Amino acid sequence: MSHNLDAYLVLSALLFCIGVFGFLARRNAISMLMCIELMLNAVNLAILAFGAFVPSLHGNAAVIALIVMAVAAGEATVGLAIVIAIYRNRRTPLVDEYAQMRD
Amino acid sequence: MTGPELAAIAPFGYVVALAVLVILADIARPGDERVTIVIGTLGTLVGLGLVVAVGLGGTVQPVFGGAYQLDPLTTFLDMLFLAIAFLTILFSPDYLRPRHYPLPEYVATLLFAISGAMLISAARDLLVLFLGLELLVLPGYMLVAYAKRDGLATEGAIKYFLLGSFSSAIFLFGLAFTWGYTGTTSVAGVASHLQQVVTSGQVPAAGLLMGLALMTTGVAFKIAAVPFHYWTPDAYQGSPTPVTGYLSVGPKIAAFALILRLFAEALAPMRADWVGVVVVLAALTMTLGNLVALTQDNIKRMLAYSSIAHTGYILVGLAAFAGAPAGSTAASAGIAGVLFYSAAYTFMNLGAFAVVAALQGRPGVTSQIATFAGLGRRAPLLGALMLLFLLSLTGIPPTAGFFAKAYVIEAALQSGGLVPWLAVIAVVNAAMAAFYYLRVVVVMYMQEPAADAQAVTDSRPMRLGLLIAAVATVLIGLVPGLLIPMAQAAAAALQ
Amino acid sequence: MAGLPLLALVVFSPLVGALLIAFMPRDRVVLIRRLALATALVSFGFSLLLLVGFGGAASDAGGFRFVETATWVPAFGIQFKLGVDGISLLLVVLTTLLTWISILASFGPIRERVKEYMISFLILEVGMLGVFLALDLFLFYVFWEVVLVPMYLIIGIWGGPNRIYATIKFVLYTLVGSLLMLVAILATAFAFATAHGGDFTGAFDYEQLRGFAFSDVLQTGAFLAFFLAFAIKVPMVPFHTWLPDAHVEAPTAGSVILAGVLLKLGAYGFIRFSLPLFPHAAQSFAVPIVVLSLIAIIYGAIVALVQTDLKKLVAYSSVSHMGFVTLGIFIFQQQGLQGAVLQMVNHGLITGALFLLVGVIYERGHDRTIARMGGLAGATPVYAVAFGFFMLASIGLPGLAGFVGEFLVFQGSFVAWPLYAAIAVLVMTLGAAYLLWLYQRMFTGELSDFFRGLGDHLTDLSPVEVMTLVPLGTLVLLLGLFPGLALGVIQGPTDGVLSALHGTVTALAGTP
């Protein structure tokens, strides 16, 4: 199992879908952000798994994963800053209450 | 690195440096926004010159082992991106200043975003593409939120951010599948691997197709194609108006650049697999965008839906590429159509938003269409310019928008399969769209101004920017021959 | 005159005027008016030069003169190509004439935003002239759409109370048709290019396309697209409902141009493009179109009978009269086609004048309800005479312009199938019925209370108004007595169109 690419990929897929579910179901902006982190980690798992099993990706996968992590960090920074900004305006972190603009 | 390599990478580096320079200048002389404007505008102009200088004569120069490549496509798009930056910087002060938002961070963030777009245009490595995309959108989220004391702006920003990150994750997942399947991150490598698969006559593996689906979803989101467009109206409406203008062209065209590099280059061998999806997306996008735009009362929201519709028109060009055999004139016409349309759309749409921004020169003026009442009388020149931009958006000759539509339609007609029908859908949509664009004209020219109508601003930068947008809109329409060879050369670079 | 780009001068001289006016201070109203009129007169003068230089009857079928060519978009083979033949010559002169008359007629009624108005009008003229003179399909389309916007503004800004509904309907309706035509134009160009190894050179050139045999499928599609565009513009029943609304709301000069020139664009398109480019499709759709034309002729007249608004009545009469034009075109017969062209010119002159006359009374009373009128013959005799004159011309009285065109169309359709003529000719009675009834209600009897209430405002024609009508009246009489003046120049081109359809003209000339 641990030597089977499919096992890692299935695990990655399940983690990704858990993240997707959370993103679709949670109301809190920060919860949703966490779910995005889960999804990105799922992708990283997949990338590293490919790196382990596909020779031409050997070293590359690790680098890509590191870069993805950095991007995730950047995303989190921006996201949290926006969350804080809107919290100042609206006094709630619940995203579904931000629905002044619609239709 | 060799000299030509340095030259090739120079524009990107230059823009990043420019962004940093803006920040540094602000630190050196805090509060002097004139400096920011001067550095921003002159800097982008110099950048434009740099792009022209290094890209002149159709140079093709790979750098970083081919991960980055200067070619006519890069040049074409970079010019466009810098023009967008230049105009956006011109349009912004009138809106931001009265609302007490600082300019330096704004300009720097914008330039970072533009650098991301320029990176996309040159990237021939999927990881670099992804990074370029992130570099494009992260500052974008912040620009939307830039009016941070405004509830709607931050609402738009968080929606944009959450959904954008969501789609980025999906897109990245798709990239991972592609990497796993082809074992490479290079555009050329992916293309040649896929070409082998297609040539060998195998049915593409499910994993690859799934990756394709994930990537399609990701980029469809970025270009705001229906049904992945949901963020657009809210983000556009919420953004500070100059940012809306930027959003409607910058990230959209950059995302199309991504599509050209990814789909029209890396995934081109599989075009038979994805052309159907593009056709459906194009049809849906045009139709829904226009349908909903018909019923809007807020001009920014209306133009948001209109920009969705224009995404659909640009997708027609992409579909034309995908529906035609590789290397055919039709395929290259499709790409050239995408590029030409992008260029035309840039000027007319930015112009339209600039007029909205000019109207909102004082805090408290909303972007309801009713704000335009009697504009033709209150500010005849501004009204006439808005008329021009709206006509161009409608596609009335002899404006840029008309020729752009004609271009993609001509390309679609040359293509195969169901694609020619998109031409018919496109024109029916164009007729429908005329209704809401002309509705604004009705308000501007055929209604009396409200009693408490505010004066419009016309600072020198705003005027200059509007003039440039208008001249470009007319010029591209009247003498499309100026732009076509460039678009064709850029398209040829992809083949 | 050789070497002078006369056509470009005709087309673009109004644009120069419009630009000049754009830089005028908006409060110099009188100056703006005069400049606009002068510009239109200059354009008219150029078109007269064209008329003189054209040099009599063209014997070469379909040959274009004064052709001016310049590359425009080389990548697609799009050219800036203008040329004139007998048909377009007449329509160009009609356009330049009606434009300055309309501008003159607007001096009084248009008092607000004169600057924008005059600019719109002159740009409108550019578009109309361009449509008639363009020999490149793409260029033609560009001009075709250029017409739309100024008209949209003219109705929308200076129109009546319900102007916005009317003007949006006008634009959208027209746009729906014309956009499909754009697709067709591009498709034909592509087909042409494909046949020439992907080379787009000449792919939009009318003269080259005319000699190109498109596939039947493409012909059908393109013909239908062109048909929709032109049928809406003509307008043919059942695409006509924008017309009464547009007319009712348009300012007088707008109505004059609308009826006088804009409707001709569609008919001109049929003759210039639909028939020569897509002969097979034209033949297979001829019968339905003829039937629609007949319906338009009769139906328009019947509906005109019960109109209560003066302008609507004239508008529906236009529907009926333009039915003759399309009938004449689609019976593919020499007399019919010549009659159709003549009828286009005649209708432009006559209906243009009628709208001017409607405008005259509207200016006095700001009401067009027929029921409120009566007894004008005594109060405004000159007006009554003028109205009567053009009304009779519209009825088709021999000796005035309307008759010859109408009769030629009748004759042509009789040759095609007597029943066509039998139906069409009914309009001799119907047309007379609604117009005479109108005349009776407006002009005879005692002066109505409404007019009595106007007191001194009910004046007879002013000198300016007379000045706008006299040229039209003169031409109506001239063309009625000497239709050969017009028929001479259209003989060649119309035969050219027919020979494209049939191979030979003589086969259908009607002579046994």
Next chain:
Amino acid sequence: MLTIPSTIPLLGWSWNDLLFLILAGGLLGSALMVVLGRDIIRCGLWMIVCFLFLAGLYVLVGNPLVAGAQVLVYIGAISVLILFAVMLTQSKAGPARLVFHHQAWAAALAAIGLAVVLVIVDGATSWPLAQPDRSATATTDVASKLFGDFVLPFEVVSVLLLAAVIGGVFLAKKDDAPRSDSDI
């Protein structure tokens, strides 16, 4: 020396497989806790747990370097950041009792559907270039790649982080400029 059997007695699994199963189970379980938990602070803590399991998996897949980075970046930085933000945005007025949007059931369906599709796709695909067994990645290899082939992405990431920081600071900074009515 105590020798560990190369396979687990009775089950016949390799030890690595057992480790994989434990890590996978922990990963999914903690991820579910992140998604399903009612208290958002606990959710954040569960996320840290989740990332730890993931780091373990990275080791298992032969990438200890990335595992280390995972611990540093995700647990050390991102999670902490998120927890701070959570604290900042908890208002007493609105105890977030209803953590789930009313479309949760549809979300579940969609997620399950996606999972089914992905799992089937994974199962159905034979990745053409993949070896039957994994191989570990040397750290030096990563370093040379990062500053060799991948120097451009590396530099871009730095630009990206710079941009994020500049913007983030501006956005999060509280300022005293007058607040105006929304005029969007």
Next chain:
Amino acid sequence: MTQLTVLLLLLPVAGFAITALVGRRLGPRSWVPAVAAILATWAVAMVVVYSQLTGGNGDAGLQVTLYRWIPAGAFTIDFNLSVDNLTAALLIVVTTVGMLVHIYSIGYMAHDPGRWRFFAYLNFFMFSMLLLVLAGNFLLLFAAWELVGLSSYLLIGFWYRRRSASIAAKKAFLVNRVGDVGFALGIMAVWSTVGTLDFTDVFNLLPAKLASGAIAPWEMTGLALLLLCGAVGKSAQFPLHVWLPDAMEGPTPVSALIHAATMVNAGVYFVARANPIFSQSGSAMVIVAAIGIFTALLAASIALTQTDIKRVLAYSTLSQLGYMFAALGVGAYVAAIFHLMAHGFFKGLLFLDSGSVIHGVHDEQDMNRMGGLWRKLPVTHATMLVGTLAIAGIPPLAGFFSKDEILGQSFKAGFLWVWIVGIGVAGLTAFYMFRLMGKTFYGPSHVDPAVEPQVHESPRSMTVPLVLLAIPSALLGLGLGLPFGAGAISSWLDPVFAHAEQTLGRSPETFSLFGLDGALILISVTVAAVGTIAGMRLFGFHWPFTARETAPLPDRVTAITARLRPLYTASFHKWWFDDLNDLIFVRFGSRLANGAWWFDRTVVDGTVNGTGRFIQRTGREVRQIQTGHVQNYALGIAIGLLVVAGGYLLLAGR
């Protein structure tokens, strides 16, 4: 001679133009240019006629081509004039009556402020009518046909303030147009068949085509009937007769000139002109005869009961035109034209007389408010009596000769039914004319007492034309009709009709005064005499040059009327034709038009607007998917992803 012919057209046009432009300023003298122009025209016409009738223009007559009017490819129509003997005969009537009516109008219209308009219109009419008789091809004739219609329209509606006048004018124009629809189709059929519209060519080519079998006999008949439509309209034959009585709303000189002496004869003229076509189709001829004789009877029956003096004359005109049509139908072309001429003079005279009467009693037209006027209007009375005797067919006045020839020839051509009806109508004619005379001139006066003292004879300018017209009314028959069957009229017109008569198989028979012809004359004269005497007895009479007076018998009239109540009612209501037209065209027509208008608004335009509304509504519904909730959006994206993935995966197999 060519120039003179052109002058025939130019003079009236010049008169019209001058009067129209400056007439208003001439005030009371506005008649001068118009009358001068017509006098000159008359003089020229007489020269032309003389030259033509004396053979001065050769066998083919005079052909003048002015210019090419319509050069439309194969369809080339010249503006060409032709003068032959038939034209000459018409010229005599048209110019003479026209000139006299012009002179008469000087007095009649002296007090009308719009008289300059009147004279302009009259000149215009003269131009149109002359063009009509001179036209050398079908289309030019059609053009003139329309122009006379226009003049008629203008003149009927001359008093535009009178609602009834403008309605009558419109009616006249429209009813004529109905006929012209057929006429125009006929002309098209002619051109389609032979490719020319020139009279000479058509009349040569059409019979040849029929003979060669290029066209079927039914086509020839159809063609003839289409052409006939126009003639029926213009000459007010059944069923298009309804406009003529209403046309009496116009000034009386107009009634005399246009609606009695000239324009209404155009139909007769045209059928005669087109005799080579009609004679080729026996069935068409029968239809012509039937229409004619039926109209004669119908109109006479109505004339019996009308009380408006001009209407009686109008119906009498219809009736006489019916005779002419009957004559054309039986092939008695010469007789038809003879009657046309005679009728032109005596009916013109009668109308002018009635005008004089109306003028005298201050615009009263109801005969029940007249009576006993012979004393006060001596000249009018005398000339009108001449006219009445002429129309009644009392020898030796003009009407006797012409009418008798029609009846005789019908009998001899085998149209017994025409003859029988014709004889009956002759009796009725005599009766209602003497009824008119009696009610107007004899018996006790019923004139409004207020007006009675002011009743006066008309001025010289009016009475002189009356006298001048009475002369031909009385003597024309003697001059042209004797000897019977071989008078001057026959020698003039035989060349024109010889070919047609030959086609019809009419060999010129010898006239036997003491045989069949004499018997027929005797019968018709007897019937006319019976009618005359009945009229005199019932409505009174004053024998000229004596003091003998027959008193009217109103009681007897009442008794007879009572006995024939249904017939009387039918006659009085003109057989309800106007009501029928009203029902069909006004009520049904307006319902149809309103229906079409409703259809246009709700169905045609409704579809257009409905499409727009539908699109808008769809837009409003579609925009609801934009809920504002990020989670909803994300779910949408997820579902989109699933669909796209499904699409790729399922379509991959292809």
